[in-house]
Amino acid sequence: MAKILLAEDDAALNHLVCTLLEGAGHEVVACKDGGAALEEFHRQSFDLLITDIMMPVLDGYQLAAEVRREGATPILFLTALDDTSDQKRGFATGADDYVVKPFDPDLLLLRVAALLRRANIADSRTITVGNLTMDKEEHTAYVDGEELPLTVREFDLLFKLLSYPRRTFTRTKLMDEFWDFDSSATSRTVDVYMSKLREKTAHCTGFEIVTVHGLGYKLVLK
Amino acid sequence: MAKILLAEDDAALNHLVCTLLEGAGHEVVACKDGGAALEEFHRQSFDLLITDIMMPVLDGYQLAAEVRREGATPILFLTALDDTSDQKRGFATGADDYVVKPFDPDLLLLRVAALLRRANIADSRTITVGNLTMDKEEHTAYVDGEELPLTVREFDLLFKLLSYPRRTFTRTKLMDEFWDFDSSATSRTVDVYMSKLREKTAHCTGFEIVTVHGLGYKLVLK
DNA sequence: CAAACATTTTACATTATTTTAACAATTTAT
DNA sequence: ATAAATTGTTAAAATAATGTAAAATGTTTG
Numbered sequence: 001m002a003k004i005l006l007a008e009d010d011a012a013l014n015h016l017v018c019t020l021l022e023g024a025g026h027e028v029v030a031c032k033d034g035g036a037a038l039e040e041f042h043r044q045s046f047d048l049l050i051t052d053i054m055m056p057v058l059d060g061y062q063l064a065a066e067v068r069r070e071g072a073t074p075i076l077f078l079t080a081l082d083d084t085s086d087q088k089r090g091f092a093t094g095a096d097d098y099v100v101k102p103f104d105p106d107l108l109l110l111r112v113a114a115l116l117r118r119a120n121i122a123d124s125r126t127i128t129v130g131n132l133t134m135d136k137e138e139h140t141a142y143v144d145g146e147e148l149p150l151t152v153r154e155f156d157l158l159f160k161l162l163s164y165p166r167r168t169f170t171r172t173k174l175m176d177e178f179w180d181f182d183s184s185a186t187s188r189t190v191d192v193y194m195s196k197l198r199e200k201t202a203h204c205t206g207f208e209i210v211t212v213h214g215l216g217y218k219l220v221l222k
Numbered sequence: 223m224a225k226i227l228l229a230e231d232d233a234a235l236n237h238l239v240c241t242l243l244e245g246a247g248h249e250v251v252a253c254k255d256g257g258a259a260l261e262e263f264h265r266q267s268f269d270l271l272i273t274d275i276m277m278p279v280l281d282g283y284q285l286a287a288e289v290r291r292e293g294a295t296p297i298l299f300l301t302a303l304d305d306t307s308d309q310k311r312g313f314a315t316g317a318d319d320y321v322v323k324p325f326d327p328d329l330l331l332l333r334v335a336a337l338l339r340r341a342n343i344a345d346s347r348t349i350t351v352g353n354l355t356m357d358k359e360e361h362t363a364y365v366d367g368e369e370l371p372l373t374v375r376e377f378d379l380l381f382k383l384l385s386y387p388r389r390t391f392t393r394t395k396l397m398d399e400f401w402d403f404d405s406s407a408t409s410r411t412v413d414v415y416m417s418k419l420r421e422k423t424a425h426c427t428g429f430e431i432v433t434v435h436g437l438g439y440k441l442v443l444k
Numbered sequence: 445c446a447a448a449c450a451t452t453t454t455a456c457a458t459t460a461t462t463t464t465a466a467c468a469a470t471t472t473a474t
Numbered sequence: 475a476t477a478a479a480t481t482g483t484t485a486a487a488a489t490a491a492t493g494t495a496a497a498a499t500g501t502t503t504g
Contacts, residue, residue, distance in 0.1 A: 091332035110313035214374035
């Protein structure tokens with residue numbers, strides 16, 4: 001599901017974490033020290049970095065600082081140090097999470113999943129509101145278990161609104177996101193979709209598409 | 223900086239966390255049980271939910287599940303349970319982080335900062351004065367939690383005045399900012415809006431729209 | 445290629461907002 | 475105190491935004 005860079009000098013632990021992550025369907029590039037990890041990081045792009053703190057060549061803090069400097073890759077520290085001052089330093093360096101050894105394997109996977117979800121990576125999540133369920137993976141919607149046929153545009157728009165209830169989206173904002181850059185479509189097109197979505201979601205309990213006069217549209221829960 | 227919903231039934235801890243977060247510049251809405259928190263969550267939008275697990279009415283797991291269902295708000299569990307099986311359940315429910323009591327205050331702030339950074343929440347651009355809250359993102363205003371319907375112009379004007387209390391704005395200044403350049407509207411139009419705003423905000427505690435004779439209008443706190 | 449479907453435009457009805465205009469109330473200056 | 479200027483308020487008129495059906499255009503698929 002996600003591509004993960006692992007930096008851990010303890011061979012046994014390295015192997016264990018590797019097996020664990022691959023078992024969960026992730027692609028793992030494992031390194032034995034911070035230097036090798038940084039090299040790999042420069043070579044490819046990763047969805048997540050899991051790193052030990054005490055390592056040869058480049059320690060976890062230094063590695064994290066380098067990675068932070070170059071982007072927003074989530075970082076999880078995996079370490080034996082169970083001391084708040086160390087954790088503070090970890091977070092200050094840009095850590096997104098901190099797992100203390102020894103750790104429960106399931107818990108590590110759950111924390112990894114939480115981080116990836118938060119970073120919108122491998123987002124296979126479904127949204128359910130009332131009797132409507134939208135599955136981004138399948139790109140289908142269900143109302144009371146029955147499939148609700150939606151076109152691509154309809155799906156995208158509804159999924160977006162549903163992801164941010166109460167937030168108002170301007171027509172322009174929506175078109176910027178779902179229409180080609182060079183699309184010449186009028187923003188009135190959005191209105192037509194909202195009209196269709198309202199018709200199609202008429203039997204949905206739990207939400208309503210509301211127009212914000214002069215601005216755009218929002219979805220409100222009820 | 224961010225708008226945080228806190229659910230914690232222990233009064234002392236509730237107060238402590240509240241103070242801590244507010245000291246860090248966040249806006250906090252504190253609730254004493256899960257039910258109240260869910261109600262607040264439906265009423266307004268938040269950047270982060272911090273919740274205890276064992277609470278009356280609705281426990282942390284149930285609250286988290288509801289919140290997860292409705293969007294992508296980050297969730298941090300704050301709990302005395304230091305047991306991996308509980309943590310597993312927390313993460314499975316959609317937790318993004320887990321802090322065990324007793325905790326280091328600085329560490330909590332660091333974890334909160336990490337979560338907000340990850341969620342790309344810089345500032346939520348909301349203003350609260352008395353019982354009125356204006357959320358620029360949602361483009362809605364709330365009085366005592368109830369939505370106060372405002373047109374675009376009304377919202378813009380009130381938000382502006384609220385952003386600079388005590389400062390006097392001339393009609394011309396306001397029109398230059400919110401009206402089209404080629405608009406031929408009379409500056410008397412502003413008067414009409416102020417009249418409407420006064421009517422609509424009649425139940426607002428905390429401020430008042432004051433006329434500065436010969437100049438324009440200003441908002442004063444009380 | 446043509447049928448089936450998705451998308452976009454158009455046109456017109458409907459609704460909401462903004463502005464004007466008229467008059468009342470208040471403030472200021474003389 | 476009184477006239478002049480400014481502001482408050484209201485309802486109607488003018489303008490602007492939205493809803494939606496249907497036609498036109500584009501795209502995919504058998």
